[in-house]
Amino acid sequence: MRRRTSQEAARPVPAATAALAELAAAHAAKAELDRRLSPETYEAIRDAGFARHFVPARWGGGEGTFTDYVRDAATVAEGDPSAAWCASIAATISRMAGFLPEEAQRVIWGEGPDVFLVGALLPAGSAEPVDGGWVLGGRWPYMSGVHFSDHAMLCCSVPLPGGGNEVRFLLVPRASYTVEESWFMTGMRATGSDTLVLEPTFVPAEHTVARHDVISGRAPGSAPACQAVPLKAVSGLSFAAPVLGAARGAHAEWTAMVARKRSSPSGNRLLGVSDSATDAVLARTAGLIDAAQLLLEHAAAQADRGDVTALAAARAHRDQTLATELLVTVVNELFRNAGTSGQSETSSLARFWRDVNTGAAHAVLQFEPAARAYAELALAEVSRGRNG
DSSP, rough: OOOOOHHHHHHOOHHHHHHHHHHHHHHHHHHHHSOOOOHHHHHHHTTTTTTTTSSOGTTOOOOHHHHHHHHHHHHHTTTHHHHHHHHHHHHHHHHHHHTTOOOHHHHTTTTTOOOOOEOOSSOEEEEETTTTTTEEEEEEEETGGGGGGGGEEEEEEEETSSSEEEEEEEEGGGGGGGEEEOOOOOOOOOOOOOOEEEEEEEEGGHHHHHHHHHHHHHOOOTOOGGGGSHHHTTTTHHHHHHHHHHHHHHHHHHHHHHHHHHTTHHHHHHOSOHHHHHHHHHHHHHHHHHHHHHHHHHHHHHHHOOOHHHHHHHHHHHHHHHHHHHHHHHHHHHHSSSHHHHHHSHHHHHHHHHHHHHHHTSGGGOOOHHHHHHHHHHHHHHHEEEEE
């Protein structure tokens, strides 16, 4: 793996993000068949700065904003949503790694910030307490990007020395785990979200962090501002941003199809609907994409400002899930009105449709639980105001 100097790592590379989108699009069809991204795409993800986006500056990272993160991930998804999903995860897990103790951070970033990490919030596996840490082993499914990872932050409920259990993230190097193919999904096929398998491995306590600290945003005192944010306020951005870009990609593909059909003498017959009906689809779906983008950008800007009260975090999560619902509506309408050629399994529009519907099924993007959490806090605030 090529390492960068601190100066290179801190330098923004917007041109690399656009280049990544173009490269990922060129490789997308084969990546779907392979069920993982190409090595060239992963190197482009590294070059675009996703792995180092949230890494602390003292390790050569960018300490980046959520606003830039959403923008860049969505841009990549216009080329290939799976590439954007993996790029987004690389940035997200690196942000979470900033909650680890200093020794563990040095293990990860001591030679440079462009390190690919994988992880997931749900606990799996098992851990046995030993002097100085735990012996960890087991299986962790749905590890997006695991084939190209350098380290993994594995979530597990571990026994504590004084009794009881605590859910923690434990850092393990790539040499300690293998990958079992288990990702055979309808969409997001190229994310390579296979199962990580770990034989019993010693993990020192200094290479772990309580999941609650990561979720609550209780980062070490010297941590950058991007870490002092509750996970609820930003977790949906990791997955909604690729869905946003995918919807934009689908809209661009559908619009190009309409333009080609209208340039043909038999275009209206091939399209199967009137020009006015097609115009309505185009305008309505474009407006919904813009609305979803505004919701996600607002949530990102809120996190960048440090507006992270419980109600603000619940509102942000509500908006991330609502934006996702809007984007699913968009892509389904475009696909339904695409005609036979657009619904070919090998068409780009069909790939965007598969990826959006699969990506939107992620647990963190479900509207009803987010709505319940928001409503509970919003109503409680109104009650306090009346009683105050």
